[in-house]
Amino acid sequence: MPKVNSYAPAWLCRPSPGASLFTSTSVKSPAEGLQNEKNISGTNGPTRTIAKRGHEVFAVVDNEIRWSNLARLKDQWEQQSKQKKAAAGQAKETTDGSDIPSYRVLAVPVYGLIKQILPSPNGAFLAIVTEHTVHISVLPDASHLSSTDSSPIRLKTYQLGPTTHVIPEAPVVSALWHPLGLHTNLNGCIVTVTADSAVRVWELDRNNHWSFDQPTLAVDLKKLIDGTSSDQDFAPSKFSNNKGFSADIIDMEASSACFAGNGDEREDAWAPMTLWVAMRPGDLYALCPLLPAKWQAPSTTIPSLSAANGPKLAALQECGEDQEEQLAAARQQFDWLREIDNQVSLGPSSGAVVGADVYSRPINPSAVPRLQGPFRFDSGDEADDLDLCDILVIAPRLNVEDLMEGEDEQLAVEITEQDKLSATVICLSSTNGRVHVCLELDGVEGQWLPKTTKASTFEAPWSGPSDMVLVESLDTLKTGEASSTAWPTFTKDVLSRYSFFVTTPTNVVSFSMSAWAQRLEAELQSEDASGSEFRLGVICDGEFIKRQRILQVSETDVTAQKEHLAASLLFYDYDLGYLLITYHPSNPYAAIMDAPEESFSAAMELYENKSPVPGSNPLPPRRAPYQVPAVLYAKSPLDSFVEKHVPHRQRQTLKEHVRMSPATLDLVTTAHRVLSAHTNALERAASDLFRRCERLQGEMKDQLRQLSDVAERIKGVTSEIDEDGNRQEGVRDSKALDNRVQAARDRQDQLVQRYEALRKKVLNSGGRPLSEKEKSWVAEVNTLSESFDDKPSKEEEEENQRMAQRLDMVKRLAFDLMAETKSIAAKVPSPTEPGSPASPSSQPRVPHRLQRAKVADAMRMVERESAVIDAITTRLERLNTSL
CATH class of the missing domain: 1.20.5 (Single alpha-helices involved in coiled-coils or other helix-helix interfaces)
Incomplete structure (x- = not known):
């Protein structure tokens, strides 16, 4: 678990320049914002209004996109602090660094409320998502944005699907940059998912504006779930078409989507091309493989898929008609891989990353995969509709056993240790603040619907529900904090694959299951199944996932803003450290944490050198520093009261004597309503400061009491008691x-x-119980060891002579067998000769796993017999020496 060292650093708090990056410049006060809450908040959905590109950060404040460099803001604040100390109260001119603006405004022609911003993997594009529209902006280089000019920069922006993502259509729930797409300064690949379960793949090209108008692949999941042939039309209904009504409109209302992997070489090959879609009632569906027309594959993708498909297809062919559906799926994967193998890779020149190959999407079996699912889990006593919000999928590790056969074993061990769990972990969040962690043990592989001409060969696989294992369900909100506007969102940890953060409207919670995943993987990979049920029960008993609250929004901001925290953003580098940051429109919230290694070493140092005082806390309580509420520095609503609330024809009457009339009564009532809301916010801010001061006094008293206790212990250590019972200090x-x-x-x-x-x-x-053969072998060795004494009897000497004769006979037989084997091997022709018995074409195809299992059994038997022979030889030599 990450350990919080400190909260919002000084360079992000007022009056530093970094605080202005996340502070609203609107003239309206938070009290006025409460009146227009319905107009601002809109419908529910994820709030991903903060993103990063290296040290650069993009944030949406007042519906405008701001850019800044956090490392530059930190350096600028440190320089100003040094100048203030050096000046010592004297006037001194600032350096050029203070003239650099704290942020730049990126002007984009987006008129709706911005809900999400997503930079492309290479940082060339920025996807801007509103409730119904998606825009793609071209991001300038960091050097261009870091100039001293503070004027807004207008970005080149394209609207994605002007006739597709429009207000009459379903809202956009997720926009994802494809992990296997070609991302360059001119090209990109993004996937959009709408609430009506329509998935669209857009392959962007700045030289071809048509690529921003129409997707290259569009699939309606409501049609695909009932599909029987790949030749059917699964495209979503076009704009303004009458779609009618069906039960799937409610049951298949998409809430979020994500890819299972990010294109890493150490994860499962199917993961980065598998799109998981979460439906609001609680069902999950998977599309595999979902690829653009041109895609890049890591160096381990195609070899690992080929190594897994070959033995599986051979084993299913031997089973015959018993596994007809699985055999058909394996043949489809074989045809799909064969078409990829026949292609010529375009190479890195096409824009792929280093070590990746570029391929065209195979035509056969089909460009549209089969919809797998629904995947469900038993939620216990909860209602059937879970009202899911967000989904996070952790891909299983790469199967290195088949891939690294005959290769360097050390490399295979390194890959296995870094990616521990061989099962898919699926994390789901709901509007009530609960996080469900599930395991999908069967795995998701590429599947397609059959062709119409081959429909008689095999039927389409039945898309029945698949059960997932519910590991644990945890709460992220306190009792009474859950609301209908809550939309918890996930943020991946940058240090561990099995750790993540959940951002709720009022807090950020850290979850870690690294230790549990490591223990579970060791049990899943164990060859001995005896006692497995008991060990799994021990592993699954108790708390699986560690949970810790990282940030908590102050009560003043909760009552004044009523807005959702932006999805958390993580940094981990030398300049910023391990930093988590999020914000409200009024204040930024940040936490500086320790890496796991640093936390462990610090804890060991504290345990060894600093023993805590019994009954006291060795470390002072940590909490976020006090930040001035926005209402105290915001402009008064009375400054613009006349322009907003008084009609133009009545403004002249304000300069005259007050007349008792209905218009005057309405004006006084409106002024009282606005002023009372503003004064109420001021009273809450002042009372919060008063409570903090009282709490600070109590904590200081507790710290002084602890210091006095420590002083007494020190005196007890450095003093002695004389014969009269008096304590002598400093002896x-x-x-x-x-x-x-x-x-x-x-x-x-x-x-x-x-x-x-x-x-x-x-x-x-070995950490496992002995088998029956091992027990008998141990008993035989013990019996043999007990038979040897310092002075053996005549019967024991005769027994030893017989055993010596048996040993000589075993050695002679072993020598004869080795000689016979060499003579037979010399007569057998080379395996490479055609028609030879050892040639691959004449021998039956045996799966690699079965071969390895048989060889392992034989090696264990040989080692066991060798150990017995060595023990007997040693005993006989010792006996002859003693005689």
Whole structure:
């Protein structure tokens, strides 16, 4: 779990320049914002209004996109702090660095409320998503944005699908940059998912404006789920067509989507081309493979798919008609891979990343995959409709057993250790603030519907529900905080694949399941199934996932803003450290955390050198620093009261004497309503500051009490009691104290050595119960060891002679067998000769896993017999020496 060192740094708090990046410049106060809450908030949906590109950050404030460089803001604040200290109250001119604006405004022709911003993987484009529209902006280079000019920069912007993503159509729920798409300064690939379960793949090209108008692949999941042939039309209904009504409109209302992988070489090959779609009632569906017309594959993708498909297809062919559906799916994968193998890779010159090959999407079996699902889990006593919000999928590790056969074993071990779990982890969030963590153990592979001409060969696989294993359901909101406007969103951790953050309207919570995943993977890969049920019960007993609250919004901001926190953003580098940042329109919220290694070393140092005082907290409580509420520095609503609330024809009457009339009464009532809301916000801000001051006094008293307790303990250590019972302070010298500390450290080292010895002993034993053969072998060895004494009897000497004769006979037989094997091998022709018995064409095809299992059994048998022979030989030599 990450350890929070401190909260919002000084360079992000007022009056530093960094605070203005996330602060609203609107003249209206938070009280006026409450009156227009319905007009501002719109419908529910994810709030991903903060994104990054290296050290650069993009944030949406007042519906305008702001850009800044956090590393530059930090350096600028440090320079200003040094100048203030050096000046020591004297007037001094600032350097050129202070003239650089804290942020730049990126002007884009977007008129709706911006809900999401998503930079492309290479940082060349920025996807801007509103409730119904999607825009693609071309981002300038960082050097161009870092100039001293503070005027807004107008970006070149294209509207994606002007006739597709429009207000009468379904709203956009997710926009995803394809992890296997070609992303260059001119090209990009983005996938959009709308609430009516329509998935569209857009392959963007700045030289071809038509690519922004029509998608290259469009699929309606409501049609695809009932499809029986790949030749059917699964395209979504066009604009303004009468779509009618069906039950799928409610059951298949999409809420979020994500790809299972990000194109890493160490993850499962099918993961980056698998799109998971979460429906609001609770069902999940998977599209695999979903690819653009031109896509890039990591170096391990095609070899791993080929290595897995070949043995599986051979094994299914031997089964015959028992596995007809699986055999048809394996043949489809074989045809799909064969078409890829026949292609000539376009190479890195086409815009692929280093080490990736570029391919064209195979035509056969089909460009549209089969819809797999629904995937469901048992939620217990909860209602049937889970009202899902967001989804996060953690891909399984790469199967290196088949891929690395005959290769460097060290590389295979490194890949396996980094990607631990071989099952798919699916995390889901709902509007009530609950996070569900599930396991999908069967895996998702590429599947397609059959062709019309081949429909008689095999039927389309039945798309029945698949059960997932519910690991745990946890709450992220306190009792009473859940609301209908809550939309918890996931943020991946940059340090661990099995850790993530959840952003709710009022807090940010960290979840970690790294330790649990490691234990579960060790059990899933165990060859001995005896006792597996008991060990799985121990692993699954208790708390699987560690949970920790990282940030909490102040009560003042919660009551004044009533807005959702933006999805968290993570940085991990030398300049910024391990930084988590999010914001409200009034204040930024940040937390500086320790990396897991640093946290562990700090905890060990505290345990060894700083023993806590019993009954007290060794570390002071940490909380976010006090930030001035926005209402205290916002402009008064009375400054613009006349322009907003008084009609133009009545403004002249304000300069005259007050007349008792209905118009005057309405004006006074409106002024009272606006002023009372503003004063109420001021009272809440002032009362919050008063409560903080009182709490600070109480904490200071507790700290002073702890300091006095520590002082008494120090006096007890450095003093002695004489014969009369009086304490003499300062009697013990530093040498005695050093000896005491050294003795404690020596005891600690001894405990660590004992622990390491026990751990190695357990690891050498295998950590599993012995089999029947192993038990019999141990009993035989014990019996044999007991038969050898210092002075054997005549019967024992005769038995030893018989055993020596048996040993000689075994050696002679082994020598004869080796000679016979060499003579037979010399007579057999080479395997490469045509027609030879050892040629691949004449031998039956045996799966690699079966071959390895048989070879492993034979090697274990040989090692066991060799150990017995060595033990007997040693005993006989010792007996002859003693005689």
